[in-house]
Amino acid sequence: MYHSVGDCSDDPYRITVSPDRLEQQLDWLRRRGLRGVSVADLLAAHSRGEGRGLVGLTFDDGYADFADNALPVLRRLGFGATVFVLPGRLGGTNEWDPLGPRRPLLTADVIRRLADTEGLEIASHGLTHVDLTLADDALLGAEIGGSRALLAELTGRDVRGLCYPYGTVDRRVADAARAAGYGYACAIDPGPLTGTFALPRVHIGERDGSWRLLLKYRLGGFRRRPVTLTGAGPVAAAR
Structure with a gap:
């Protein structure tokens, strides 16, 4: 799970990695025979029994620096990824963060271009980045269903993935x-x-240098105990 890729000098939430550090981290995966892919591609591979060696890479919030700083690294390594964007804030900033600098978000034109890039998946982060567990039914429907419809219209593609803002979710x-x-x-x-x-x-x-990455990679499996949700079978979550 990544967010912004750029200047880390003012980063109170520690959500930013520098382009050089990103390349070091992704090269760490490559040197271990692992390949970064979108979550949609990862799940499809798992369903075919071909998920070994794949790592789902996600970039939350749809920061504009993804196109400038992260995409070139992914291309050099031949990796894919999922970018979770906010169609209600296209071309805006991260106004939901009370601290830190205002970071520009991807525009509609750039999102259309990214959607046509092989290996990249454009998916929803909701409309405006609100805690969905606190939303009433009307707001929840707009944030989840409305964002999917807007992204499908924007990209001309089916939108398969959603990322819950702040990572918060209930049944x-x-x-x-x-x-x-x-x-x-x-x-x-x-x-x-x-x-x-x-x-x-x-x-x-x-x-997260090499030793921290190794610990996170090794210990991550202990945090994943798949269960069945209503209408959905269990799945081995991506590392």
Whole structure:
């Protein structure tokens, strides 16, 4: 789980990695025979029994620096990824963060171009980055279903993935994601809800060098205990 890729000098939430550090981290995967792919490609490979050696890479919030700083690294290594964007804030900034600098978000034109890039998946992060577990039914429907419809219209492609803002999810929100037509949804540490509509992820930051990456990679499996959600079978969550 990545977020912004750029200047780390003012980063109170530790969500930014520098381009050089990103390349070091992804090269660490490559040297171990692992390949970064989108979550959709990872799940499809798992369903065919071909998921070994694949790592799902995600970039949350749709920061503009993904196109400038992350995409060139992914291309050099031949990796794919999923970019979770906010169609209600296209070309805006991360106004939901009370601290730190305002970071520009991807525009509609750039998202269309990214959607046509081989190996990249454009998926939803909701409309405006709100905690969905606190949303009433009307807002929940707009954030989940409305964002999927807008992204499909923008990209001309089916939108299969959703990422819950702040990683927060409960059964009501997970069931809403399934009912809206998504194929999967990502959280962070969903606990007993872990499954296709609450996939756990590991946060990666600027401080994660080789030893920290190894620990996160080795220990990650202990945090993943797949269970069955309503209407969805268990899934081995991506590392």
